[in-house]
Structures are given as structure tokens and as C-alpha cells.
Amino acid sequence: xxxxxxxxxxxxxHQPLLxxxxxxxxxxxxxxxxTAVDNVTFDVRRGEVLAIVGESGCGKSATxxxxxxxxxxxxxxxxxxxxxxxxxxxxxxxxLLDESAMRSVRGQHISMIFQEPMTSLNPIHQVGDQVAEALxxxxxxNRREAWDRAVTMLGKVGIAAASxxxxxxxHQLSGGMRQRVMIAMALMCHPKLLxxxxxxxxxxxxxxxQILDLxxxxxxxxxxxxxxxxxxxxxxxxxxxxVCVMYAGQVVELAPVRELFAxxxxxxxxxxxxxxxxxxxxxxxxxxxxxSVPNARRFPDGCRFHPRCGLTxxxxxxxxxxxxDGVLARCIRDVDxxxxxxxxxxxAEPEHxxxxxxxxxxxxxxPESAHV
Amino acid sequence: MSEAMTSTGRESTPTASPLLRxxxxxxxxxxxxxxxxRVHANLRAVDGVSLDVATGETVGIVGESGCGKTTLxxxxxxxxxxxxGSIHFDGHDVLSMxxxxxxxxxxxxxxxxxxxxxxxxxxxxxxxxxxxxxxxxRIATGRNMSERVAELLEKxxxxxxxxxxxxxxxxxGQRQRIGIARAIALNPKFIVCDxxxxxxxxxIQSQVINLLADLRGEFGLSYLFIAHNxxxxxxxxxxxxxxxxxxxxxxxxxxNIFASARHPYTMALLSAVPEPDxxxxxxxxxLRGEVPSAVDPPTGCAFHTRCPFATxxxxxxxxxxxxxxxxxxxxxxxxxxxxxxxxFPASTDHVSASGGDTL
Numbered sequence: 001x002x003x004x005x006x007x008x009x010x011x012x013x014h015q016p017l018l019x020x021x022x023x024x025x026x027x028x029x030x031x032x033x034x035t036a037v038d039n040v041t042f043d044v045r046r047g048e049v050l051a052i053v054g055e056s057g058c059g060k061s062a063t064x065x066x067x068x069x070x071x072x073x074x075x076x077x078x079x080x081x082x083x084x085x086x087x088x089x090x091x092x093x094x095x096l097l098d099e100s101a102m103r104s105v106r107g108q109h110i111s112m113i114f115q116e117p118m119t120s121l122n123p124i125h126q127v128g129d130q131v132a133e134a135l136x137x138x139x140x141x142n143r144r145e146a147w148d149r150a151v152t153m154l155g156k157v158g159i160a161a162a163s164x165x166x167x168x169x170x171h172q173l174s175g176g177m178r179q180r181v182m183i184a185m186a187l188m189c190h191p192k193l194l195x196x197x198x199x200x201x202x203x204x205x206x207x208x209x210q211i212l213d214l215x216x217x218x219x220x221x222x223x224x225x226x227x228x229x230x231x232x233x234x235x236x237x238x239x240x241x242x243v244c245v246m247y248a249g250q251v252v253e254l255a256p257v258r259e260l261f262a263x264x265x266x267x268x269x270x271x272x273x274x275x276x277x278x279x280x281x282x283x284x285x286x287x288x289x290x291x292s293v294p295n296a297r298r299f300p301d302g303c304r305f306h307p308r309c310g311l312t313x314x315x316x317x318x319x320x321x322x323x324x325d326g327v328l329a330r331c332i333r334d335v336d337x338x339x340x341x342x343x344x345x346x347x348a349e350p351e352h353x354x355x356x357x358x359x360x361x362x363x364x365x366x367p368e369s370a371h372v
Numbered sequence: 373m374s375e376a377m378t379s380t381g382r383e384s385t386p387t388a389s390p391l392l393r394x395x396x397x398x399x400x401x402x403x404x405x406x407x408x409x410r411v412h413a414n415l416r417a418v419d420g421v422s423l424d425v426a427t428g429e430t431v432g433i434v435g436e437s438g439c440g441k442t443t444l445x446x447x448x449x450x451x452x453x454x455x456x457g458s459i460h461f462d463g464h465d466v467l468s469m470x471x472x473x474x475x476x477x478x479x480x481x482x483x484x485x486x487x488x489x490x491x492x493x494x495x496x497x498x499x500x501x502x503x504x505x506x507x508x509x510r511i512a513t514g515r516n517m518s519e520r521v522a523e524l525l526e527k528x529x530x531x532x533x534x535x536x537x538x539x540x541x542x543x544x545g546q547r548q549r550i551g552i553a554r555a556i557a558l559n560p561k562f563i564v565c566d567x568x569x570x571x572x573x574x575x576i577q578s579q580v581i582n583l584l585a586d587l588r589g590e591f592g593l594s595y596l597f598i599a600h601n602x603x604x605x606x607x608x609x610x611x612x613x614x615x616x617x618x619x620x621x622x623x624x625x626x627x628n629i630f631a632s633a634r635h636p637y638t639m640a641l642l643s644a645v646p647e648p649d650x651x652x653x654x655x656x657x658x659l660r661g662e663v664p665s666a667v668d669p670p671t672g673c674a675f676h677t678r679c680p681f682a683t684x685x686x687x688x689x690x691x692x693x694x695x696x697x698x699x700x701x702x703x704x705x706x707x708x709x710x711x712x713x714x715x716f717p718a719s720t721d722h723v724s725a726s727g728g729d730t731l
Contacts, residue, residue, distance in 0.1 A: 055575060056573055206436060209659075231573070234645065271575065275577070276578075279630060
């Protein structure tokens, strides 16, 4: 909080565009509530690509949907936290806005694109109308102007013969073209933040390369920030400036991209990187993370990764640490001896945050660690 | 004819007597239109594929969606009828065999699907899913069967306690293990793996790939491994065939495909794969456009519409799939300009990156 206010005075360049603080999102289910997003904190800085990476069910999409406040009230709710967004030179908490103010933020200031463009486009409207709709909805142009600007934008996202393609219906376009249309829709109002939820997962690698190149060049030309949600570490390595790794609803590591890939500190991140088969080196056998992604209905107590953690087992076997049931006592109990607490995100190296009991926090500069 | 081939083959080289031999295979799907549903056009999913898989060998098929890789796998198992060509498996002519022979031969050729949730019957317990092939082929019943099923489950990393559970009680990775247990139940010689890890989480993929590799070692299995993830294919396969619009455009040992790809499509495909290493900046060949329709494929070389090196001959003549000077014997390419393209390596990085491997 204080950091935000001081930044306000000292100039806006160092203030993040978006700051998510202690976000907690719950879904209702037959067996009670599921905490899909649990105390998640991170920033998206101006002009950067922040990647949120994790496996299915780790809460990365739920985090994106919570920022946009697109969690259906019948399915779940945002239980606590703040989403501070710098809207027109003023920091607002998106979670406190009324629905009409939020609607003007969506599309105009923050846009989102999804994995499957076919289900996000309306099959019975021409794509030009759908792209133009954002301008009309926010009252930023009349019909003719909106159409013309839609055609221009379709050209910008690399659609050839845009004025003719604008009259096509979604089914007449290929998957890559549809994703380009989605991007055009998202960029119509020149948003400051684009949230891209697995934008290339449904596409072939050659088309994926086209779309990623397009996103990066648009990020530069439009001067926007991108929050990229992905499960693909290759995509993340090639596009992100900073990476936020999620596991079981929590952020476990956050670092600049080169630092993360060169020096992963969390055992989960390390395991993920080691388990990838790589084109450039042929290994006999792949390293594996044992077990499977935990079900959100019953996350493990303590550090949620401990049942699959190689470091824990290694240290437990060494015998000079307190052990309970074959696991390091600290991994299933927090510092106060309470069962169930997970480690919090601490700065272990400059700009490199990790949530693991076994990775020591940086000694100097401790207070900084509270503000990512 | 096939007898003659295999017997002469055995004397020369082991690759001359492949377990599976596919020649000029075509699978076309008719597109019908109008009240009389006349055949209006043909979708040429597989359009003249020749391929060998030796005993114990793993051949990878890569290519973008719509290139015909899945149809090829299904046609080889006769799950989809072929239009023309020949398939010989273990000395049998697969396309002309009677249904009773087919049933017997199918014991030896199995398939693992991409989506483990969609390929397992939700109303059947694991015991009956894995036991079904044993029952159909009358290999085991009663007590014998449950013992055999429990044994299979242990092979794939599940336990006998899982016997009476239903597919929905398992995670994606475990469901794929059930699919694998079912596929190996009859001790097959050959398994078509159709994108076996694409639907799985990253941390689970490596577990399943290691399992498939263990089974290959233990039972001497041959795999036709269909995938779009090139890193996985590189890791797992002995040989790789790259498909584009129903045809194989390049085929070589896994190491050679990555070290000295000669077809522009292979180069583009390799350069498009994002590598999990932010230090590495690569020159990328970004292809324009997408795979054209297989209903009306381009004339000549089907790739010419997207190829940065295409010339007139590419638009008029279909290039044959042959060896080229300077390439190893098992490396074949279908490109008119493959010899000239030696000067345009896909990315110097790939060549240097694979330079340390034993090629």
C-alpha cells in the first residue's frame, strides 16, 4: 500500500500498471468450496510481458478471470484481495468498482483473448462487426467509423485483404485467422493491458510462431503490457520478460525470465525444467516429478508441493533434520508448528522470489520482500 | 509376394524385412453433395505414403494438424478403410485379409489414443476395460483374468487396488496408463501411439514417455509414434517422418532430421518450436499462411504455396521422395531444391546444438 502511494508522488514510470495483492478466489462445488486462487500477489509492469505458468488446475486461468471479474457469481466468488490498476493516471481497485465502471475497464483498458477463438466469436455475425463492436459499446465511434477502424485493425494483425475478410463469418476463417480476429477485437480500444489466456495452445507450431511474433510486435507498437497465461515453458522462454510460476493455486516462484530458467530455485520449477525433453539434447531417460497435480478439493497440508518434492525427500533421508512420516517436518507444518500453513513468497535473490521453506530469504533488504 | 520379400530380406539387412511395410497408401474421404449425395470431391487425407517400421523400431510421424498423421495410423490398423496401396504387417497383407484373420492379427497391433478420458468407457471398471481384449480373444477368464489384469496394471504403474474403480476416479496421466495397459494386454508387437502425451500435464508427460520406453525395452515393441511435439519425438523415436498434406516430405533418423533437415517445411517446423531456453535467440523461418485444404491440394509440390524457396518447377511437378547427395542413406527428401538448400540451414543453432550428439 505504502509503496503504491510513494510511487504516485515519485513519478509513475516505476509504478506497476497492475498490482494483484493477496487475491483469493473460491469456487463452489458439491464437496464445499474450492480455493482455486490462494493469496496470489504479483505485479505487471509497464511494457512488459509477464507470464503466468503452471499445469492444469494450478489457478492461472482463475487468476486471469478474477482480474477481469469474469467469475460467474453462480460458480464462485473473489473472497479477498485487491487488484490495483492504473486507470487514467489514477490507481483503482478493480474489485471495488461497480459493474458499469468495470464494464468500461474491460475492453477499453484491459482486454482478454482466450484459447479457443471459435467459441469466443459469435458464429452468426461478420467478423468486422464483431471487431467494431468494442468501439460502439464504449461509445467511441459511430457505425461507419467503427467499421473502418475495424478493417484497419484487421490489416494490422496481419489479415490480408482485410476489407473483404471483414465480411466473412468466423467459420470461413482458419484457426490462426480467428485468433488474429480475436487479437484485433482485443486491441480496438488500445488497452494498456492485454491478458492472453493460452492464446496459441489450440494452434499448430508454425501458426503459433506467427501469433507470438504478432503479439510481441503489437506490444511494442501499442505500448501495452501483456499478461500471458501459458502451460508451455518454451513459449514462456521466448516471449516473457518475467515469469510467475503457479502450483496448486499459489505463486511458488517469480523471477525475470533468464534468471528463472538459468537458476530455478523452487523444487517444482526445477523439476518441471528437468523433465522437459529438449530438441538440443537427447537424453536416455527423462527426469520425472513423481505423483500428479493435486486435486483442488484436497490440497496437501503445509507446502502443497511436498508430496512430490525431491528436495524434501533428499533432506529427509539425510537424517539431520526433524522428520514426520518421512517428510521434513517443516514442509508439513509452518514455523509456529501449526499444521497446514504454506511457505510465503520471499525474495531469495534480487528480483527473484520463491516460496519454499528450504530456500533462505535474502538477508539485506528484508522489508522489500513484502512488496513483490 | 510378401513371403518372398521377407525371406529375401532376412538375408540382406534387417531393415529389409520390416515388421510393417506400407506402400503408396492412399486414404481418401469422399465429400458428398446434393440430394443424390454424389461424390463431389475427395479429401486426400493420406495421399501416397510409403513407410517401413522394423521390429523394435520407433518411427515418429510429425506434421501440423490436418496433414493426415492420425488417418495414416488408423488406416494401418484398418480402423479406417484405405483407398489404395498396400500394407503388410508381419507377413500378412492387412488390406485384403478376411475379418477372422484380421481379428487374429489385431492382437499384435494395438493403438493408444490421445484423449484418455474419451477413449475409456466411463461405465466400465478398470478390470473390465483392461480385461476386455483378453475376453474377446479368449485368452483368459475368471481368476486367470483378474490375475493377468492386476499384473498389467502393475506394469504400467497402477496397483491391483485400482481394479474396481472407474475411469473418472483417475487423473489424466493415470487414465493414459489404463489405456496403455489395455493396449499391451495381448502382448502386441506393434502399437500406434496417437499423440499419447498431448493431453497430459507437463510434469506427467515425462512419466508416460518413460513408461512407453520401458515397455519397448521389456517387450521389444515397435511404435508408430504420432505427435506434434518435436522435442518429444526427438527424444523418443529412432526415425522420424515429416508429413505435409497427406505425404511424407522428409524422413531420416531422429538425429539427422534435427541436424541436417533439407526440406524447407521441416526446417520451418523445427525453427518454429519454442525452446525452453531464453538465452537462445534463433533465426526463425516464419511460414506465411496455413496448411491448404486437402480437398484441393496445390499442384506440383503441395508445399509451394508457403515455401520461401519455391520456383516454377515446384508449381508444376511433384518432387519424388529420394536420397540426396551428402545425406546419409536413410535420409530421403521430397524437394526439387534440396541440393541447393544445403546453403540455407534451418538455423545454425540447430546444427551446432546437435553437433555434440553422436550422429
